[in-house]
Amino acid sequence: MKILKWTIGLIIFAAFFYFNFFIYQGALMLQLINVILFSSLMVLIRVIIGPTAADRIVSVDILGVLILGLTALLSIYYNESFFIDVGLIWALLSLIATLAFSKILEGRQLDD
Amino acid sequence: MEIKTKSRIIVFIFALLVWFALTDIKDYQEALIGIGISLLITFLAGQFLVTTAKSQHPVKRFLHFIIYIFRFFWEMIKANFEVAYLVIHPMLPIKPGIVKIKTKLTKDSAITVLANSITLTPGTLTVDINEDKKELYIHWIKVSSTDINETTKEIGEKFEKTLTEVFE
Amino acid sequence: MTDTIGIILICIGIAFDFLGVLGLVRLPDVYNRLQAATKCVTFGSMGILLGVIVMQGFTSFGFKALIGIVFIILAAPTAAHAVARAAHRSKIPLAKISVVDKYEEDKELIDETLKEEVEV
Structure with a gap:
């Protein structure tokens, strides 16, 4: 069972990196952006299968920080600085959401 | 100097610096709006940054x-x-x-x-x-x-x- | 020259981002996942923003990235701490290979003293 999981994972990673870096002909920055988008897909896997609520909260929090890096790369690629603003606001809101959700998970009210 | 006043001054200077760093100042009106928003932040949440006196230099x-x-x-x-x-x-x-x-x-x-x-x-x-x-x-x-x-x-x-x- | 250094920093950051997310998928329970994800993803995003600063210099662009670095250094550990405490208090167990759990022992002690006080 474990060997099966390992084989599937390694095949998926190898296929992704091969297609991204050798077949896809975009600029280097776009290839790097693709790696971050692939990481976000893996985070979404954890959101779907996560056995407890805490796993899902952690995943959404991590997604916010990843998006901050993604918007930084986008702003370099398009040479426009307002993408970083979007990322900052996204990370800020995801922090607030994480704190509120963990308070509710702990069994307290928001004005406690 | 009282501690609350000191804390408010530090918060005001930091807010103003962040405003000047984030906006490309092209006009005096932008600077005026920055000063106004910094004052608002200072009076809303200024006294919470420094709450106790420090002994070191x-x-x-x-x-x-x-x-x-x-x-x-x-x-x-x-x-x-x-x-x-x-x-x-x-x-x-x-x-x-x-x-x-x-x-x-x-x-x-x-x-x-x-x-x-x-x-x-x-x-x-x-x-x-x-x-x-x-x-x-x-x-x-x-x-x-x-x-x-x-x-x-x-x-x-x-x-x-x-x-x-x-x-x- | 600055472009090359910036691209290298960005590549390091993306590698650590990917490893952190891999840890989020692989590790056994929520506390270990929290460790790997918080450390590696924070460091990775910091590397990317540092690369942006090196490539753009100290314009308003660079200062935005600097504020992003300060923000994630302050915010990511706080969120991790809140989620860890909430998970432990809502009785999500540690993984089976865990060795010791002092927090659980101390919590039982505190609960017993509270009960005695109520009875008296």
Whole structure:
């Protein structure tokens, strides 16, 4: 069972990196952006299968920080600085959401 | 000078600096709006930044803070290589558990910075604080001992000395 | 020259981002996942923003990235601490290979003293 999981994972990673870096002909920055988008897909896997609520909260929090890096790369690629603003606001809101959700998970009210 | 006034002045200067850094100032109106918003922030939330007087000289505290930042980044780089090794390793050689450490720090801000640094350094994550006995509960990914004195020596002490100089 | 250094920093950051997310998928329970994800993803995003600063210099662009670095250094450990405490208090167990759990022992002690006080 474990060997099966390992084989599937390694095949998926190898296929992704091969297609991204050798077949896809975009600029280097776009290839790097693709790696971050692939990481976000893996985070979404954890959101779907996560056995407890805490796993899902952690995943959404991590997604916010990843998006901050993604918007930084986008702003370099398009040479426009307002993408970083979007990322900052996204990370800020995801922090607030994480704190509120963990308070509710702990069994307290928001004005406690 | 009263502590609240001092705290408000520091908050005002910081808010203004952040505004000037974030906007390309092309017109005097933008600067005026920045000053207005900084004043609003100062009167809404200004008195919470500095709450207790510090005994050390400011220049000495600043130098110790620089030393602390460099040490913190070094520990952070080490932590990341350790976690990367753990994640890549096929057998996952982990041995997790929650241990206790003691701390001698008393100020709230110092304990907050200590807890955040522990979270970002090798293999450790702060779970909770026992405020009466000055103890921190740490989730450790590779437990080597469960005795409270040894864990204190291994996890907490490398930051505590510098933080005492900076925050107390 | 600055472009090359910036691209190298960005590549390091993306490698650590990927490893952190891999840890989020592989490790056994929520506390270990929290460790790997918080450390590696924070460091990775810091590397990317540092690369942006090196490539753009200290314009308003660079200062935005600097504020992003300060923000994630302050915010990520706080969120991790809140989630860890909430998970432990809502009785999510540690993984089976865990060695020791001092927090659980101390919590039982506190609960017993509270009960005695109520009875008296």
